[in-house]
Amino acid sequence: MASNDLLKGMLKPIILKLLFEKGPMYGYEITQLVKEISAGEIELTFGALYPILHKLEQEGIVQTESEVINNRNRIYYSITPKGNSLAQEKIAELEEFVKTLKIFFKPNFGLKFSHA
Amino acid sequence: MASNDLLKGMLKPIILKLLFEKGPMYGYEITQLVKEISAGEIELTFGALYPILHKLEQEGIVQTESEVINNRNRIYYSITPKGNSLAQEKIAELEEFVKTLKIFFKPNFGLKFSHA
DNA sequence: AAATATATATAAGTATCTTATATATAAACA
């Protein structure tokens, strides 16, 4: 599994990306999908997930809708109209950052001239 | 510039990668090279850099060599023989993690079947 | 003369995550 330190700051934009692409999802579903997409590399723990979701809701970026399935409560989260542009911004930021990280693994760091 | 939160946990492996590829570097040089490689996206601050370098030295992963250039002191850091394998491990971990992150931006998250 | 670039260093504060704990139902297994 990926070193946990590497995850810091990634989880929020990853969650927003999932909600943005998939539409409404509930917490448990999010953790499972992250695990599946990352082939087990990223484990999104509940202790990290729920505080993030609650904060996003509090900020008006996501909204909730409760549903009872098989006697169990499910809380679906989705991006609000108001939060849409901010979500897209965060997602784009992450994508840009990943591109930047990739440069560090290119030959000579993608630089034209080496700095002796 | 990249959202600062995204950097957490990345700086140590990035520094190790630079030292691994470039050989001995001094702190200021590292900050400048990170800025150049990332086209200004990543700003490695001194408050982050030096504690990392000192800790790496304390752990025996890097070693130092002082030199006086133009009346200014320079402290060159390089990976120790002992720290070499661990450095490679951290670097590989970061590279693997970047690959994992990329999947989140593939169509349908690189999954064969969608989970309706 | 002042501002910028070069060079290292530390301390206080913030934020994000991990780990542990709590609660509850359904399904699978032995």
Add this chain to the structure above:
DNA sequence: TGTTTATATATAAGATACTTATATATATTT
């Protein structure tokens, strides 16, 4: 029948990796 695993949400304590601010000092540029 009883235990474990899967499903489902939630919070609190603790660790730690950063940011921001501050300190010191020389060389170069404006």
